[in-house]
Amino acid sequence: MSETPAAEAKPGTTCAVIDIWEVLGKRWSLLIIKNLRTKETIRFNELKRALSGISSTVLSERLLELEREGLVTKKIYPEVPPRVEYSLTAQAKELEVIIKELAHWVGRWKRPQSVAQTVTKKEEPSSTTAS
């Protein structure tokens, strides 16, 4: 019945969706995925340049989180000037489809909304009081 049957410490972690949502909800996460999509592989500074404004700290952090979630693969080339390439996993490519649907959904409903409706009558809400 209640939405917090277990894990009382973190009330927002009831279903698994919220888990991934919290990761993806963080700043830059979605943008990183979007940029990763433009190429098969992207290097760290290349990505950083594309996301102008992001700091190395945060980019590294997001990349690590996305890697832990299995959305990004990291390839380290032990060369003299270090080279690391990032790319999307198959899992992330599937996620993209859902994001696209979400984008479509957003576009379909893009418009100003009403604020609130005050019911003057004492009647059942089934009869729409939109006048």
Place this chain on the structure above:
Amino acid sequence: MSETPAAEAKPGTTCAVIDIWEVLGKRWSLLIIKNLRTKETIRFNELKRALSGISSTVLSERLLELEREGLVTKKIYPEVPPRVEYSLTAQAKELEVIIKELAHWVGRWKRPQSVAQTVTKKEEPSSTTAS
């Protein structure tokens, strides 16, 4: 090609998806929608009781945001003990489908992930030895 062509002030606001994502990414938002789904209409304190741990402040705030996004409708009954009923809009019901897909996606890939792969030799002869 760059991801921040306009709106330099907010780098995370490139596409509309991120906009709704930021609202839904906030704590309790998803849970609120989930609870709203169990009934057609729910009252404020009823909802607050279901989401044990949330404060009136935050619940009110979330509800207002969701209303602004057009996901929730608010009906005010000017009675002696005030009565306000919240319910999902058609738009939110459509969103639910997408969330369900996301949930399915999460379930399909639920498993431990690798950490990182270091390329020791050969493979990928791309000339990227620029210093």
Place this chain on the structure above:
DNA sequence: CCGTATCCCCTCCGATACTG
């Protein structure tokens, strides 16, 4: 080139108290 360590600010969230 690819990050980590540190500091600081600023927003978010919870708790409490109070009003219509």
Place this chain on the structure above:
DNA sequence: CAGTATCGGAGGGGATACGG
């Protein structure tokens, strides 16, 4: 019952400096 006002703590994110 249904909120708003205010305060204070915690954590995310940016800037800078430094290491491998």
